[in-house]
Amino acid sequence: MSNMSDVEKRSVSRDSQDENRVGSIYGLPPDPDAHLSEEEREEIDRKLVWKLDWILIPWLCILYLLAFLDRTNIGNAKVAHLTDDLQLRLPDQYNETLTIFFISYSLFEPLTNVLLKKMRPSVFIPVIMVLWGASMTGMGFVYNYSGLMAARWFLGLAEAGLFPGINYYLSCWYKRSELGIRAAIFFSAAALSGSFGGLLAAAIELMDGIGGRPGWAWIFILEGLVTVIFGFASFWMVHDFPDQARFLSEEDRARVVRRLKSDQQSSAEHEEWKMSYLYAGLKDWKMWLGMVIYMGCDMPLYAFSLFLPSIIQELGWSTTVVRSQLLTVPPYAAAALLTVVIGFVADRTRQRGLCNILVSIIGIVGFLMLIASTDPRVKYAGTFLGALGIYPCISNTISWVANNTEGVYKRGVVLGFVIGWGNLNGIVSSNIYYNAPRYLEGHGIIVAYMTLFLLGGSTLMTILLRIENKKRVSGKRDYLIEGKDANEIEALGDKRPDFLYTV
Template identity: 35%
Template sequence: MDKVASRTSTDPEKNVDSSSLGSDQPIVNSELEAKVWRKLDVWILPIVTLFYLLSFLDRTNIGNAKIAGLLTSLKMTPKQYSIALTVTYVPYIAAELPSNLLLKIVGPNLMLPTMITLWGIVTACQGTVKTYGGLLACRFFLGLLEGGVFPGLVLYLSFFYPRLRLQTRIAAFFSAASISGAFGGIMAYGIINLSGKHGHSGWQWIFIIEGAITSLIGLVSFFFLPNSPDTARFFNEEEKAYVKATLKHDGVLDPEGTDSFSWSEVAKAFTSIHVLIVGVIFFFSGVVLYSLAYFTPSIVQTLGYTAAKAQLMSVPPFSVAFVLTMITAYISDRYHCRGAVTVFGSVLCTVGFAMFLGSKNHHVQYGSLFLSIPGTYSMAPAVSAWNANNAAPHIRRATAIAIGFILTNSGGILATWLLGSLSPPPRYTKATKILLIFSVLMGFFAALNMVYLTRENKRKAAVRKESTRTDEATALGDKSAWFVYSL
């Protein structure tokens, strides 16, 4: 590794506060330590969690609408349904990187609530469409407005939390995805009873009511979402300084304040080996996660339940997913084991899909959902935190996060076809085989990334040891050696 003399080097993981170089001890102030993170957990985390709950609910409630009569009312075929889902992902993917790069420039306090308010309006409009073409138009704009939400929320949390506190928070808001699976089923069960009211079918009321709730919350959030620790009204000056010092020590903030836009940092994210390996995991995870998110009500219905009962029977697996997601996130943050949690999730998915594929017993097949759904939902925040933890400075981290979710949603495109026209019910044999293979590959690439990062950390440790034998200026120049990758 070449050593440079300048302390303002734009090389990757180099932005570590020079005051902390040579020390493995974190910045700790016993009086502020618990207070500042508790304040963030009270003021920031619930809003972010609610945003993602609404995002996932409004994107996947079409699965509930499907078994409530959407296809019949709009005279759609299974292939057209898959096309409608795919149309959502094309603008969704296109919006992710530009949105993440713009987030800090525009300000998350303005950008995130605006997106939420507008996509809520589009969601409600889905409940008024009379034709298949109208549904496609709504799905396109829904994807365009929602595209930056998940990567934007992960990036936004990294403005406030140090790396080893991040996964628990990502898990807290991502667990909203599993809650949305449970909550969406319960809501849909109640809402479809409104069928016929004011001339709207039950599936239309699902979109109208859930979209109206989203827009209302988006408007209210303009008044509560802070832009950064500096503008957080719930912090006093001492607390703001402590958070910023902690983030600088952690390598999250550039101590020289030079986190300006740079195309070279964007390019470095695309060529970082660990970003690419995790990107493969993101793709496979996206296929598995969105297959289950969109088609679980349909899968449950094929096991012999009525449409209304299928809405309710999809709730328990997602409820288990929520609990497991929070437990594994705590373990991951506590023991710094992002990769191990990812491997664990892949094992659960593998066993779950093997059970579904290998048995014709409906009880066994339903039971398999209690492994595959919690497995994929507990894995996603671990991979997201892993990706965010290991990229710095800001532009590179924003790009790496966007790359991850571009690949996740590319997987979502494949998911829309796997359990649709490519693998018909009730067995979904071809889809299940593919999901089983992808589950195994997720564990393989997670293990591969752990090996690679371990090797890199050993190499950095050797450089740090060597730097103690050189003069201080040279040691400070090679700041990348002080950025330790999260495993």
């Protein structure tokens, strides 16, 4: 360990202390590798995680790419004359079609993780995919404002379960120090969908007039049909939780459960729903502060995604519709790369709050450039910094909240509220971009959100968690376990004195 940094030494030391304390207090599942050497056990563990990565992550990334593509492609359709053909009153009626998605999406999100646990991922996720794919396909056949509003409502209702569900699902498979990079890779699909969406929209628009449908309609129809196909395939490709996953042997199931228990998690095991889990989440200050932080990056995320094609079209360059679509690709590609980098760094350093703080400053600078300059080159550079400052904070914040919430259903409830509240702020995203070409109000509101909620909230959360960890290390929370047996202590979840928060 002589060549390790101080941060790595503290991390290793803390890991060892945590595992020793957990092992001494709580009964771990039987170890199928107890007879093996430490080197052999580490090799088996490495191969197990690698197996989980290859079986779980790629397919989930494809599903979220489709989800984000389907919810934001209306921005590409607008540039392709959706609003003209449907005779929408601008900007009010167009913004209302964006708003209604977030209403249904947010209302149903807090419930979805409970449904995911009860129905099993291999059933719940494919069903909602087929439903939202059908809604998306239907958007290609609307003829007026009312039809578009109805299709967007049902799209939000059906999509509500995917993002909180997958993040909760991943947290039931990986250790806290492993979750960030997986969540980042999963969420990078959102940035890639923006990049891919621009390219795809530019190609699909060339179908304008085929079958008597305009180019924007074909964007909805083709992308919706692809989602339906992947939805049916997901009945075989999406797996259940570790204690029921069929692709694992009995030994590997025990290994997954054991490694999570040693990481102070019980999320891999079966647990019956009780209302006390809802109350525990509502009484947890971390959930409420997490909601504040997440709204600080989620509202800017949707505003950026929905309006980037319009922002680029109004930069002042003489661009065709197709070129405007293509110019949206590079900012998203850069954001996808940084999202994965931050996920890796945050996992290694366990400094999720500091990562949020530094990345958010980049985004704030980017939107200030959009406000202050009229030079198209400076403003286009600002879109890069804006994307870089938003996308990494989404997955990092979700991993942060999941890391610090223990218990199968409590974590599901907390993630549902945090993500649901953040997405409810999509209503704000849909109604701030007026007065082209400068869009000063929209950019200004994003700066305010990122400064007050994302930057300010992350700073406050980091400080409070550090204070609480110091109290636990010094024994000031040991009174919570006095007179309790092992089961009662484990039931305390993240309130256990030996549970140290990820800061």
